[in-house]
Amino acid sequence: METALKTENLHKTFKLGFIPKKKAVLKGISFSVIPGEIFGYLGPNGAGKTTTLKCVTGLIFPDKGNIDIFGRPHLSLEAKEKIGFLPENPYFYDYLTAREFLRFCSQLFPKKTKIKSPRILELLSLVGLKEVADLPLRKFSKGMLQRAGFAQALIHDPEMVILDEPLGGLDPIGRKELRDIIVRLKEEGKTVLLSSHILQDIEMICDRVAIILNGEIINQGSLQDLISQKVLFTEIVLSGVEPQELTAFGEPLSTFGGRTLLKIFEEDKIDNVLRLIHSREAKVHSLVPRTETLEDLFVGIVKNT
């Protein structure tokens, strides 16, 4: 099966400072992205996420290793025609309007991919910038710039979209809207590779992930495989029973307005508590089983290394 992206053993060392001090940023990165999936590339700040993505898009040249995009060498023009890139904290030409900027971008593609004004307008509507299409980019807020960046990455209808921290700095509504766009892209058959350190977003939309730490991939696979579905503990909010009475079952955490939050670790204790509440004719306000989140996994991994 052809991969959308395949990186093999990428190494990159930077020489920084006046007296060049070597800093190894990528120490043998290998992962693949399957066509049609949303792939999450996560790690803490400074792990090498952006460096990897820049290697893939030809902005940085790795010392060692191989990168193939849809089977073609990543630096070839054909490969670049198939990808769209949204850099982190995008910044574009101040004095151009959104429409003009997209038109400029459209001129950088070969003539055969005809990109005309209706497409530009359609894209601007998609990312929610239709009203400000003729506003100069210097007047755009960060969120608006992010959306404009999305638009320029999609302008030529690429098969794969590479997003570096696409949801950073957006308000909750913006995040939802862009998450929806990403999901829609997958529905259209596109491949998405996105990097982030906001784990909740990754958890919501990604099919597979790779975790990078200190320049090495320490874990990769489908979300389901990585995060066990095991229930870690259950949280019950109840009222009508004194906290002291609940200590036998678990950890009473907070008490507010007569309600107690009880954390139960053993599954069988849940039934006991429920029976107790029922017998006292007390009230259960909520019952939430907490499974392992990506955050838990991540923190666990980082702590271990």
Place this chain on the structure above:
Amino acid sequence: MKRPFRDGKIHPPFFIVLFLLVSCGLFMGLKIHIDHIPRKSIPGASVIFIPSGKYLKYATFGYSSLAADLIYLWAIQYYSDYSITERYLYLDHIFSIINELDPRYLDPYEVGAQIAAFEAGDVNLALKILDRGMEKNPDEWIFPFEAGHYARNVKKDFNLARNYFYKASQIKGSPPLMRRLYASAALGAEDYQTAWNTWLEIYQTTRDEKIKKLASNHLYQVKSAKDITLLQEAIEAYKKRYGHHPSDLEQLVKTGLIRAVPRDLDDENYIYDPETGNVESVKIWWKR
């Protein structure tokens, strides 16, 4: 303490305004005072210290003719300022810099020579500047022409003037006046043969009636000068021999001092005064 913010406008505190006014008044007053203090230095006079040399031109990074213009403009102001009493000290140096920077810039040669000859009283410097002009601009007749004038009228060196006017006349495009000046200067240098030949040539070749008349007058003048010189020499010799002037010019022939008594161009006799021994021509050549 008054509030600086009132009625939506911000009024600067009183002290700031006072301070501004006081300091402004102070520095303006000081400026007036300083202007009255006489200053020794002349603005721009550091030009004097620019070394001259073949490569000065290139040290201006391609702006040599602009530099020449600016220094020339400065020089004009400098030499117009009569309060600078020692301004002629560097005349040669300053104008040589200007000429080196732009050898084809003609005005500075002329003006420099003028300042040298008439204001600094150094006609040799004037000629030096004009010589430089001639060397760098061999097609310009104006330089030898002016040099000839300075040589003749200021330095009173007719031989030098003659050479300059000859040079000027040889330059393509020079006006015919040059030949005439050459001829006149030759006469002044007592080179009668050249003067005669030149005026004759002018007489024969010109089509202008006025010039023709002028040439003939000059021919008259040359002949007269030549004849008179000859006669005066003979009269002196006679006086030496016989102790007194001859009674008339025929005496000179009889005593073998001259072969025949010359007559002027219009075939008239010269006027001789036995008392003084002076010979004159009948006509004044330019009133002929």
Place this chain on the structure above:
Amino acid sequence: MKIKAIALNTFKEAIRDRVLYLLLFFAAVCIIFSRLLALLTVGDRVKIIKDVGLSSLSFFGALMAIIIGTQLVYKEIDKKTVFSLLSKPIHRFQFLLGKFLGLVLTLFIMMVLMSVIFLVLVFFHTFTLEWNLLAAIYFIFIEYLLVTAVAVLFSCFSTPILSSIFSLSFYLIGHLSWGLETLINKMSPGLGKTLFRILYHFLPDLQNFNFKTEIVHHIPVPAKLYIFSTVYGLFYTFFILTLAVWIFRRRDFI
């Protein structure tokens, strides 16, 4: 086509730079001031106006080329606009060439503006259209091309301030070829002399484009010299641009 798009984009950006108009203003002031300056001279007034005019065009144009040129690529790298551009299917050399040509177009417009002011002023003094002044202006423009290429070259790897200093040094060295030549003539023959001679031929000789003096004095210049100087300028520019492309090719954009 892609080069054209980048060139036009660069042009639109450069033409908005207020520094350009400030310099244009100063150039215009100098040119018009020459009219006043000419009143102080004894003799030929037009020469002063022509000299100041051509020198202003040359000086302020070079300044524009250096100031805008050194920012050109640096700004893209610094503000990271280059990321979204170079991840698209264009060659890096197309990007550089586009930026260079965009700046050249900008300088051309500026030069036309300055020239118009200059030629109109000259016209009011001589009442003739002096076409040979256009020849001097044309060569000033060729000099701009070289200086721009150098500014863009330095802009690829250095900050604007350092790049400006280097570019200015290039301009000054270009006018001091004669110094090296004098030095060479004074040396005794040998390896040193040969090396210096090679250096002399390699370093740019911007005096080849300086016909200001001849044209103001109406001294005829052989057509051969014009043609060879133009070709020299174009080839040298090409060389500098190729150097820039080489440096820019494998540059990592961190």
